[in-house]
Amino acid sequence: MREQAQLLPGTLDLLILKAVSLGPLHGYGVLLRIEQISRGALLIEQGALYPALFRLVRQGFLKASWGTSENNRRAKFYELTTAGRKRLQTETDGWKRLVEAIGSVLGAEAGEV
Amino acid sequence: MKLVGALRAVVTGLFRRARFEQEMDGEIRAHIRERAEDLRRAGVVGAEADRRARIEFGGVEQCKEKCREALMVSWLDHLWRDLRFGLRMSMKSPGFTAAAVIALALGIGADTAMYSIVNGALTWDLGLDNRDRIVIVSSTNKQHDQDWTVSYPDFRDFRGQVKSLAGLAAYRFVPVNLSDQSALPERYYCVEMSANGFSVVQHKPLLGRDFIAADEQPGAVPVLMLSYHVWRDRYAEDPGIIGKTLRVDEVPRAVIGVMPPGRRFPEETDLWVPLVPDAAREKRNNRELMLFGRLGDGVNLATARSEVEGLAAGLAAQYPDTNKDETANVRPIMEITGVYYMKPLFLALFVAVGFVLLIACADVANMLLGRAAERAREISIRVAIGAGRIPILRQVLIESVVLSVAGGFFGLLVAVGGLRWFDRGMGTQVKPIWLHLTLDRNALFYLGAISIATGILFGLAPALRLLKTDVSAALKDGGSGVTGSKFGLRASNALVGFQMALCVVLLAGAGLMIRSAVNLYGTPIGVKTANVLTMRVNLPEAKYRNSESWIGFHENLAKRLKGLPGVETAGAASQLPLGNWIPFAAQFEDKNNDAARRPEVGGLVVSNNYFEIMQVQARRGRLFLEPDGQAGPPVAVVNETFAEKFWPGEEALGKRLRLVEEGAPPGPWLLVVGVVPDILQNFREHLKHDPLVYLPFAEEPERQMFLVARTTVPPATLADAFRREVQRMDSNLAVYEVRTLEDRIAESRLTVSLFGTMCTVFAAVATVLAAIGLYAVILQAVSQRTQEIGLRIALGATRGDIVGLVFRQGIRPLAPGLAMGVLLALGATRVLRSLLTGVSPNDPAVFAGTVAVLVTAAVIGCAVPTRRAMRVDPIVALRYE
Numbered sequence A: 001m002r003e004q005a006q007l008l009p010g011t012l013d014l015l016i017l018k019a020v021s022l023g024p025l026h027g028y029g030v031l032l033r034i035e036q037i038s039r040g041a042l043l044i045e046q047g048a049l050y051p052a053l054f055r056l057v058r059q060g061f062l063k064a065s066w067g068t069s070e071n072n073r074r075a076k077f078y079e080l081t082t083a084g085r086k087r088l089q090t091e092t093d094g095w096k097r098l099v100e101a102i103g104s105v106l107g108a109e110a111g112e113v
Numbered sequence B: 001m002k003l004v005g006a007l008r009a010v011v012t013g014l015f016r017r018a019r020f021e022q023e024m025d026g027e028i029r030a031h032i033r034e035r036a037e038d039l040r041r042a043g044v045v046g047a048e049a050d051r052r053a054r055i056e057f058g059g060v061e062q063c064k065e066k067c068r069e070a071l072m073v074s075w076l077d078h079l080w081r082d083l084r085f086g087l088r089m090s091m092k093s094p095g096f097t098a099a100a101v102i103a104l105a106l107g108i109g110a111d112t113a114m115y116s117i118v119n120g121a122l123t124w125d126l127g128l129d130n131r132d133r134i135v136i137v138s139s140t141n142k143q144h145d146q147d148w149t150v151s152y153p154d155f156r157d158f159r160g161q162v163k164s165l166a167g168l169a170a171y172r173f174v175p176v177n178l179s180d181q182s183a184l185p186e187r188y189y190c191v192e193m194s195a196n197g198f199s200v201v202q203h204k205p206l207l208g209r210d211f212i213a214a215d216e217q218p219g220a221v222p223v224l225m226l227s228y229h230v231w232r233d234r235y236a237e238d239p240g241i242i243g244k245t246l247r248v249d250e251v252p253r254a255v256i257g258v259m260p261p262g263r264r265f266p267e268e269t270d271l272w273v274p275l276v277p278d279a280a281r282e283k284r285n286n287r288e289l290m291l292f293g294r295l296g297d298g299v300n301l302a303t304a305r306s307e308v309e310g311l312a313a314g315l316a317a318q319y320p321d322t323n324k325d326e327t328a329n330v331r332p333i334m335e336i337t338g339v340y341y342m343k344p345l346f347l348a349l350f351v352a353v354g355f356v357l358l359i360a361c362a363d364v365a366n367m368l369l370g371r372a373a374e375r376a377r378e379i380s381i382r383v384a385i386g387a388g389r390i391p392i393l394r395q396v397l398i399e400s401v402v403l404s405v406a407g408g409f410f411g412l413l414v415a416v417g418g419l420r421w422f423d424r425g426m427g428t429q430v431k432p433i434w435l436h437l438t439l440d441r442n443a444l445f446y447l448g449a450i451s452i453a454t455g456i457l458f459g460l461a462p463a464l465r466l467l468k469t470d471v472s473a474a475l476k477d478g479g480s481g482v483t484g485s486k487f488g489l490r491a492s493n494a495l496v497g498f499q500m501a502l503c504v505v506l507l508a509g510a511g512l513m514i515r516s517a518v519n520l521y522g523t524p525i526g527v528k529t530a531n532v533l534t535m536r537v538n539l540p541e542a543k544y545r546n547s548e549s550w551i552g553f554h555e556n557l558a559k560r561l562k563g564l565p566g567v568e569t570a571g572a573a574s575q576l577p578l579g580n581w582i583p584f585a586a587q588f589e590d591k592n593n594d595a596a597r598r599p600e601v602g603g604l605v606v607s608n609n610y611f612e613i614m615q616v617q618a619r620r621g622r623l624f625l626e627p628d629g630q631a632g633p634p635v636a637v638v639n640e641t642f643a644e645k646f647w648p649g650e651e652a653l654g655k656r657l658r659l660v661e662e663g664a665p666p667g668p669w670l671l672v673v674g675v676v677p678d679i680l681q682n683f684r685e686h687l688k689h690d691p692l693v694y695l696p697f698a699e700e701p702e703r704q705m706f707l708v709a710r711t712t713v714p715p716a717t718l719a720d721a722f723r724r725e726v727q728r729m730d731s732n733l734a735v736y737e738v739r740t741l742e743d744r745i746a747e748s749r750l751t752v753s754l755f756g757t758m759c760t761v762f763a764a765v766a767t768v769l770a771a772i773g774l775y776a777v778i779l780q781a782v783s784q785r786t787q788e789i790g791l792r793i794a795l796g797a798t799r800g801d802i803v804g805l806v807f808r809q810g811i812r813p814l815a816p817g818l819a820m821g822v823l824l825a826l827g828a829t830r831v832l833r834s835l836l837t838g839v840s841p842n843d844p845a846v847f848a849g850t851v852a853v854l855v856t857a858a859v860i861g862c863a864v865p866t867r868r869a870m871r872v873d874p875i876v877a878l879r880y881e
Helices: A011-021 A027-037 A046-058 A082-106 B002-015 B017-041 B046-057 B060-071 B075-092 B094-122 B152-161 B197-201 B228-235 B301-318 B343-384 B389-426 B441-467 B471-476 B486-522 B547-562 B640-646 B715-729 B741-748 B750-784 B786-794 B799-835 B844-870 B874-879
Strands: A062-068 A074-080 B134-141 B146-148 B165-179 B186-193 B223-226 B245-248 B251-258 B271-274 B287-295 B326-332 B532-538 B567-573 B582-588 B600-606 B635-639 B656-660 B670-676 B692-696 B704-711 B735-740
Touching: A011 A027, A011 A046, A011 A062, A011 A074, A011 A082, A027 A046, A027 A074, A027 B017, A046 A062, A046 A074, A046 B017, A046 B046, A046 B060, A074 A082, A074 B017, B002 B017, B017 B046, B017 B060, B046 B060, B075 B094, B075 B389, B094 B343, B094 B389, B094 B441, B094 B750, B134 B165, B134 B301, B152 B165, B152 B287, B152 B301, B165 B197, B165 B532, B186 B735, B197 B287, B223 B228, B287 B301, B301 B326, B343 B389, B343 B441, B343 B486, B343 B750, B343 B799, B389 B441, B441 B486, B486 B750, B486 B799, B486 B844, B532 B715, B532 B741, B547 B567, B547 B704, B547 B715, B635 B640, B640 B670, B640 B692, B656 B692, B670 B692, B704 B715, B715 B735, B735 B741, B741 B750, B750 B786, B750 B799, B750 B844, B786 B799, B786 B874, B799 B844
Parallel strands: B186 B271, B223 B251, B600 B692, B635 B670
Antiparallel strands: A062 A074, B134 B146, B134 B287, B134 B326, B165 B186, B165 B245, B165 B287, B223 B271, B245 B251, B532 B704, B532 B735, B567 B600, B567 B704, B582 B600, B582 B656, B635 B692, B656 B670
């Protein structure tokens, strides 16, 4: 099992958007998918999940609709809206830039300064 | 879309709350259930799986609360909770709440009442739907640069040629007698209007038909359009009125239609007749018509103006004799109404009442600041255990809004009561048409809006103070909660200073108006105004063609009226005091009469007993006698101003002068037989005396005269008797404007007295409120410094020192406030210039008085705190932690 990584504040939204972008999910499904893709490194605090989902719906990045889950139960499914897709793109780009920048700082050798 | 999402959230919070809760609950439950199933699949035993799933999820209620926050559906809950808390807090300190609500009620009520009046006056729309498109076209004489009326031939040319206007019509006002079998003849305002008049303003008749082009041809059958209220009041809405013949100034006319209610264009029209050109009217330099038109679609005022100017230039070139100096002007129609020119005054009054409201708000803000100081500890505890600042702010604001809405509710009573009191105060005086003294829907909306707005406004004071509370300091402080927040004290002082500044402006305005009124009412008119009844009779041209008939009529009438019990004498005059005069140019026998510089004087035509009726004695020479005007040389009587101006230091008696009217041959040479003291005739400048010449009626008869009579009984009681006598002489004549002379004079001063009263009331209320504000602040400051005062007394301070301390505390906000207020007032009072008589807007006496009044009010406000300061027992004060 890999080391658990600390979730930086504000990244939960980004992760949710990414998870949903791969296909509509209900709340529990989002949780599972993130854990699955990160191979267990990221454990989402369950109490923070639903407020984040609701917030993303209010902001117009996710759309919620009722449907049936795998075990034939009624569940609320979330999918990305166009605005949500755009948001995911911009946030991902921003994240990549951040990672590059920090990476280059951390990778600086004594001679380069 | 963020906004859509937010709106949806609000709607959900209001209406679909139950379903939302259900869904959310279901979703979370489903989540926990699935987790439990996954755990069971992984091998955990049934009940243990459920338990673990629940623990993993965490606090369900907390999660739900966060979800509600995220979707903002709980705002309603919070609002309701804050409201209940606010109400509870207000109930806890009833005295405080009562004081705040009363202050707010006064401010909000006065503001709403004023808004209603100003709104009514400024949006009075003449009954037009398309007021912005209707314009007035007038001639302008280039030399005199005055807008004038237009002649019929010019009108016809304009109407035919103009393209930028969708229609051009002409009218003139002519008061007429309307008589028929149904009731006594009455006097009405009639408008002679070109046939297209109604179509220009797009008014359609309620009954019957509109005028057509045939109606305005010479020789057409005379017709008549009635206004709704005449049809209702005089003909009881008789549907058979169409086609009936009525006599208008002796001319029989057939009624062709009735206009709907509220349509009285141009102003307060009762009847309309077609404008038919006759020989006199066809003269191009006979300018008596007003023109109005409607702007074409998409045309703006400037375009229309330049086109009409061009047309006028064309006419000037075509008819140089009559139109050489004439150009034309196009203006929006609202500019011709009297109210338009009073706009700055109305706005000034509205600002003044706004000041009163602001002063009341400042008072309440100060009160709340004081209370905030006491609650600093409670707030700090809440902040310390994790309450966000925002909810606290929200709660403080809601408390303030609760107060202000309560104030608004009582303010409604104040507004209604105030307007009613005002209405009663005006009594029997004729109210201007724009003066609405009731609250309409607009005013109620306004009341609601400012109730909430003021709450938010003065709520900012305690809110800011609470935000700046030093939490740790407040918690440390033992129990007195005296955090001495610098912000609080500075804010209080600033508010008081602000109140004082506004008060200065209001008091200065009121002081100026009062001084002005004193001048106005103190200036003698020059006649004995009590017990004089006046009225007007117009002799229609059709029946009374020549001047002999007018002389005969008035002589006869005067005799009859004198015979009535209670009447001393009766006579006639062309104008009454404060009613201006007939303008003439004068020529003098003994002077060089340069035609270009003939002096302008005022002429009045009076019956021979006029001066006797007015109880005016001659200063020199004699008054008119019986035969004057009919036998003997033509005579005149002049007033002292005239004699002083044209024959200074000489004897005026025996001199001869003659009067020249514009465009007419000069009158006969008049012999001056008497000099009378000045009677005020100038309507505009109420304090000025002008050179006046009085002529006997028989010498220069006028068709339209005022009847004047001196009575031994209250004049209003004789009004009906007078009407009946006129009826007996001629049953088709209507008597109108029956009023006592005193009422007439009061009317001419109406604007000044209206504005002056309101200004004074506002200033008084404001001063009281500001004094209360100062009192509260000083009281608070003194109680905050109780320890210090106790110490000083213990160390030997005298009573004088303590008094000085309190007063210095009071000066701190007062002095800068007064200074700023004086500066502000110096500029602001200029707006009253048009209302002031005999007083300059920056009159030093008034300003000095204002400062004195406020200082006195401040001293009174400081009195109680001073007493309390002096009664401080040093032992108690020092022991008090």
